[in-house]
Amino acid sequence: MKNFIRHQALLFFVIVFSLLAFACEDKYFAKPPLPKAPVETSTLEASFVSSAPMTLTDAYWKSADYLRVPVADLNKNALYSDGFLNMTNTFAGLSSFNKGNDPKVVMKAAYDNNKLYIYAEWIDSDINPSFAASMLLGPPDPLPTKSDSTGGWTAQGNSDKFAMAFDASGNATSSAGTFIDKGCAASCHNNQMRPASGLVDIWSWDLSNSDALGYAKDMVTDATSGLINDGGVGMTESNFKVLSNPRSGPAYEWDGTDQSVIRPDGKTLLIDPAYYILNKTPYLGDPTKGKKVYTHAAYGCAHCHGEDGGGTGPSGEATAFAAIGFARKYSRAGIKSFAANDLHTGVTYWAQVPAGSVDDLIAYIKGLGSIPGTYLHAPSGSCADVWSVSNVAKARINTVNPHTLYQVVFVRTLSNGNGDDIQFTSPEGKSYPFGIALMNGDSKNHIGSLKQILTFKPKQP
Numbered sequence: 478m479k480n481f482i483r484h485q486a487l488l489f490f491v492i493v494f495s496l497l498a499f500a501c502e503d504k505y506f507a508k509p510p511l512p513k514a515p516v517e518t519s520t521l522e523a524s525f526v527s528s529a530p531m532t533l534t535d536a537y538w539k540s541a542d543y544l545r546v547p548v549a550d551l552n553k554n555a556l557y558s559d560g561f562l563n564m565t566n567t568f569a570g571l572s573s574f575n576k577g578n579d580p581k582v583v584m585k586a587a588y589d590n591n592k593l594y595i596y597a598e599w600i601d602s603d604i605n606p607s608f609a610a611s612m613l614l615g616p617p618d619p620l621p622t623k624s625d626s627t628g629g630w631t632a633q634g635n636s637d638k639f640a641m642a643f644d645a646s647g648n649a650t651s652s653a654g655t656f657i658d659k660g661c662a663a664s665c666h667n668n669q670m671r672p673a674s675g676l677v678d679i680w681s682w683d684l685s686n687s688d689a690l691g692y693a694k695d696m697v698t699d700a701t702s703g704l705i706n707d708g709g710v711g712m713t714e715s716n717f718k719v720l721s722n723p724r725s726g727p728a729y730e731w732d733g734t735d736q737s738v739i740r741p742d743g744k745t746l747l748i749d750p751a752y753y754i755l756n757k758t759p760y761l762g763d764p765t766k767g768k769k770v771y772t773h774a775a776y777g778c779a780h781c782h783g784e785d786g787g788g789t790g791p792s793g794e795a796t797a798f799a800a801i802g803f804a805r806k807y808s809r810a811g812i813k814s815f816a817a818n819d820l821h822t823g824v825t826y827w828a829q830v831p832a833g834s835v836d837d838l839i840a841y842i843k844g845l846g847s848i849p850g851t852y853l854h855a856p857s858g859s860c861a862d863v864w865s866v867s868n869v870a871k872a873r874i875n876t877v878n879p880h881t882l883y884q885v886v887f888v889r890t891l892s893n894g895n896g897d898d899i900q901f902t903s904p905e906g907k908s909y910p911f912g913i914a915l916m917n918g919d920s921k922n923h924i925g926s927l928k929q930i931l932t933f934k935p936k937q938p
């Protein structure tokens with residue numbers, strides 16, 4: 478019996494000790510907490526952060542709660558005037574965006590004491606980086622209602638975009654209702670982005686016209702002016718020789734030097750001369766005269782490079798001039814020096830081109846390819862308020878490999894004092910209605926969501 482009691486006592490101590498040991502382990506050797514699992518929310522919830530999530534890879538975006546945004550047709554069947562071709566890839570609305578599949582828009586947000594950060598991702602099955610590029614013999618537009626001739630210059634292609642609209646005045650309205658009730662339907666009036674009263678702030682991320690510089694375009698619309706850029710110096714200019722005439726050809730071309738951009742986040746990157754003109758020089762020569770040189774019976778480049786610049790001529794095969802790869806690689810000076818090099822199969826042809834016709838010839842060769850329809854410069858003032866970071870590699874835009882997911886972070890100072898912007902002043906606990914619009918190679922037709930809510934969560938949950 479004594480033995481039994483001793484045995485029981487021993488067992489008791491063993492149990493107590495091991496419990497204590499486990500307790501200690503729990504207390505002193507605790508595993509780090511599991512990262513917070515993202516939760517779907519019904520509004521776009523901005524959490525307060527202590528470090529700015531300025532990159533797409535920031536840990537915050539991995540664990541942040543998210544809003545799925547359903548999309549609907551917002552505007553369709555709109556066309557451009559004569560000479561603008563293949564610029565309405567969202568013509569049929571939902572059925573022409575992402576091959577008719579749901580783009581699965583997901584948004585996340587954060588704020589700190591100075592800035593608001595909004596993350597957006599969506600699926601778009603193709604990448605459209607051109608905007609109104611000048612082309613000779615450009616492709617026709619497949620839309621049956623768009624039968625413009627492609628004989629001379631046309632402006633070709635349109636870029637992908639993602640836009641957000643906010644009620645800057647707090648009382649924007651249209652015949653559709655108020656922004657607070659109807660979201661950005663309140664900025665749509667007589668089929669224009671123009672409220673009947675009040676002020677609507679538009680942030681438009683544009684692959685061609687803003688993202689390369691590290692921004693979304695900051696725009697504003699009211700009843701009087703309609704949609705215009707915010708004050709300050711904008712980031713793009715039309716590159717048509719005669720402004721707003723898509724059949725007038727380019728004013729400028731890339732000058733052949735590396736195009737290095739210092740973005741507002743301080744990072745430097747190179748941008749692709751096939752799609753962006755930053756370092757520019759006037760486009761010289763007369764392509765109509767140049768065509769005669771190009772197709773000359775004795776020394777024409779068409780013998781090998783092809784009548785249409787496609788790379789196949791009666792005397793052989795050569796590089797296609799009507800190709801984005803050629804536009805990316807060769808400036809005017811580059812064409813001259815390669816063509817004259819002994820390594821060039823066509824060097825004896827080049828040698829016969831009259832010196833006074835060289836710029837006309839190159840004007841034609843460049844026109845067979847594509848020359849960006851806008852050129853870029855650094856913005857300043859109120860129109861430079863919205864920064865962007867995206868997952869598109871701008872040094873060399875890849876249009877060949879299947880493109881799927883776009884990811885963009887928008888960054889804006891909460892309260893910047895500009896009269897043409899929405900102010901998020903002491904936003905903690907407040908909510909703001911907004912709308913989104915997505916454009917696949919278009920700027921007239923869009924799909925999107927009229928009304929969502931951005932909520933600034935309390936700083937201390």
Ligand code: HEC
Binds near residue numbers: 796812820
């Ligand atoms: C007899 C055929 C022939 C003719 C004519 C010809 N080329 Fe070429 N060219 C070629 C071939 C082949 C290449 C590819 C590189 C090589 O093997 O020379 C080429 C390449 C080029 C390139 C460089 C493209 C690259 O791939 O890097 C330029 C620029 C060029 N040619 C300009 C001209 C111009 C301008 C003319 C008209 C004056 C002309 N060529 C006439 C055959 C020709």
